[in-house]
Amino acid sequence: MKLLTRQDLQKERVNAINKIKKQNCRILICAGTGCLAGGSEKIYNKLKEMAKEVEGVTLEFAKEAAHVGVHPSGCHGFCEMGPLVRIEPWNYLYIKVKEEDCEEIFQKTVLRGEPVEHLMYHQEDNVYQEQESIPFYAKQTRLVLKNCGHINAEDIDEYIAAGGYEALEKALFEMKPDDVIAQITESNLRGRGGGGFQTGYKWKQVARQQEKIRYVVCNGDEGDPGAFMDRSVMEGDPHKMLEGMAIAAYAVGAQEGYIYVRAEYPLAIKRLKMAIKQAEEFGLLGEDILGSGFNFTIHINRGAGAFVCGEGSALTASIEGERGMPRTKPPRTVEQGLFAKPTVLNNVETYANVPMIITNGASWYHEIGTQGSPGTKAFAITGSVNNTGLIEVPMGTTLREIVYDIGGGVKNDAAFKAVQIGGPSGGCLVSDNLDVKLDFDSLTKLGAMIGSGGLVVMDEGTCMVEVARFFMNFTQNESCGKCVPCREGTKRMLEILERIVAGNGTLEDLDLLEELGEAITATSLCGLGKSAALPVLSTLKNFRKEYEEHVVDKRCRTGNCQAMIRFIIQPEACKGCSKCARNCPVNAISGKVKEPFVINTETCIKCGACIDNCPFGAIYTEN
Template structure:
């Protein structure tokens, strides 16, 4: 693309991009997000490209109309469609068909039946409760969502700036540069009440105004793409599927606060996101949308990518900026805060990927439009990574204020298998649990805070009645303890002591006083840790102790785990009425814990038993089971 020198040239190129998209009478959008690529979507893309070359003059049928070939079939690599469990995914426009679990061997049939003849392939369509869904928008997983931030993900080619321009890309930047002053942009963001989507929910406009008001004129904009929560991939999907939207948001922030340099901090474990971001930045620079005197104005901005080593603590603002500077990623005492002395000691705007991705829509559509979505104090939408014991996992986006019940049952399809809902861990290692009485709670910053939980970056792990909540607490504490930077004693030593106690409990060696000690340690860490991550480290333990204390007591007093997840608390027994005395269990026991005589019921010595379960697996008569 030629360098865009002014506003008029941008308008012409945007219109040309739209016309180019219209020329494709048929667009095949193959999910090229990390999940689908790992499932083989790259091979699907290659095969579809081969088929287009093999049949360049194929006729495309859309109802009564027929469009001829000559490049009118567009095979595109899109970003994540969100319905990750059903991948690899393929969307075919203008039919709106979504094919699920596509394999390379399906490509020929898709090409000759759907593209050439307009016929849907039924075995590739999504089905739920006996209903077959041909159009993507009719699938309950999508129908109940409001995809604003994720609107383009799965609908445009993620690797070409022309595709972003064709759907109105950089219109908000154009509007800001030619119709708004920097203070007007800040006023619009402030009026929208956009709150940070990284977890804290801090008002974005207020943060920007603090940076803009600093006497120091050298300022920076930093995008936090670290996303360290286990199971969270919202920011990754935006960076992979719609990188220019985030970049445009960063540029609007830079214009608003007078910054000429910006950094995107991405964890190195996101190679595809890094690759797409690099390509997007290069394309924006080549077209003149990044660099000096953008669109012929006085606004200049340069954007850089900084790869992090994957430390969870680098999601904290001061640790993140220290890492970019080349120092060890560790939080520092505040004040001064990042808005006053952030990157290289200069005033810094620091927001996460999803926050910046909201900005172009707010500037383009207006603050009132944004405030019309969700509750007044937490407007807009929120992306969540829905995982765990739910039928349909994936990446979703819903209005703030949507209830937990709607997310789990309407979008997620309910609890998978024969299980019953037990709890949901929200907010990752820094969050807490919600249980059945909380299913009607609204997912917004203020409502969750009252429940002792938090949105965090947006992880939602659904758990059924087979889950051990003590083990869940141990898992998150193990993660937090491993990720502690070690700078402050409460986090470094306190989380280690809590983890040791939890490991004793799940190992069958817990004592009643351990529960009181856990609560005391949790309170101390929360009140005295240096950074926000340390202060929230004990939340999963505090939450599960409050809501599932009976499970802790069972582990400590009765030495039982009713869900049978804690292997040290399993007690294998042999039913005499079912045992045939074949001795197979004894022969497979590595500890010699089973004894008996042939054709007589065998017995297990639980003092010798190592809880491996080899006997249960070996028994052909179902005579061995876990007691309780």
């Protein structure tokens, strides 16, 4: 059904709202990637089948005929507790649901309106029935993620009913392109892909170019380990991103847009394709949108998973069919981007902010977050924290609030050690930084960055040298190789770190790591190269003593660096049975029968066979 005018869209919104109101019970099953991996598709199919059987039956709680809606939603965010099922109008949230729970859910909740308490979130003696009352959600401000988990991710009518495409309608019929740019500029929306560049200024630069062919590009590549914010928006609320892109296109005079999304996100690609097709059928994408004379089409390009394609010029080169490699600047993307034409390039979360700014105004947006970084930020919180998942908080929220109030604290009540923020391009925040506000400017002063929003929490059992080695290994593997500082510098840094965790490092290596890191930061071609050394430099700054223990004492205090573990036989406990020596694969154990045996630490490969075969518990490890 094509909507030809603004009035048609308004009528469709009324129809969509009424359609939802007819469902006196709505079941929203999390169908994000995480919950699907946990079996939520089986739960959806089971509940869908059961709903068909009761359609038209009188409901006990409502005394009226049943109209039960069973819908696949996007990610609810509380990934630690998936698969998740939300049931309205009571807003019950059931956690860790299994297929065999469906019968009880249907009999008690759907037919009688009663809660199934053993499937609800418990904390100490509290049972949280409503989703919004759970501490994980209560401490958040979900704006970009507002619809995720609350609407059918595959139905455009549900998005329209939730206020979708109101902003596009307002922009097309009540604002000029310059007004849109002025609104975004006044809001001070900063790019959520990592750089924090002012979105309105970027749009203004594209709009003022002499070249009339312009493009709008969305970066949905999201290559940071542990990050899944953009993926969740594309899976759970794809129309919000499409609407933001369409508004950007109207503002800068573009008629074509491209979404660059990694091939490892098949569900996101599937739902984006569905959303684009639905929007085209409704006349919200394509020719003469709502009779306004504005034309805009969107294409999807799948990336092959190269981390460097998160950089703007590498991304546009990849869309063009070239090898994804950064180029020297100027000219910048806003001047010569995709196909050498002026290009607006923002990430998924940035575009998802646009509709609500146009609808509510720049002053409303400034009421959220900080003066220099208004709005909210979505974070993927993972690692050694009790509540892992996807969260959204106002800019300026402290790390303590995220880790302890929303994340529920460090696992097993262990001591907090650090957070790696911003993925491999970010840096470490330590316990002294727990009360630092998380916004663009505050983190820059600490030598860290928000990045795309990954937060990996680490406890006292984490080796920070190994953390630095892990991220440097990732960065070195993902280097495109175009510039010498990144290509060769990251390789040398990785070799040094591997030498250190193998127990062969020296104090000179620490000085060399700093020297290399600073050189790479200063001279690399692109932003990814310039931030490649940040994990190493920040851990060196905050945990230098731990590095020194590795190179001087040949000791890893956490026991994570296998090469530094020493296997020792206690002479007083050893009976000289020789079982350890007979089972050692490298003949590292010697001695005489009925006398204490000895392990040659130089030969020992730390396989643990000696401990497994010692009947007297005479062998122990020392970090």
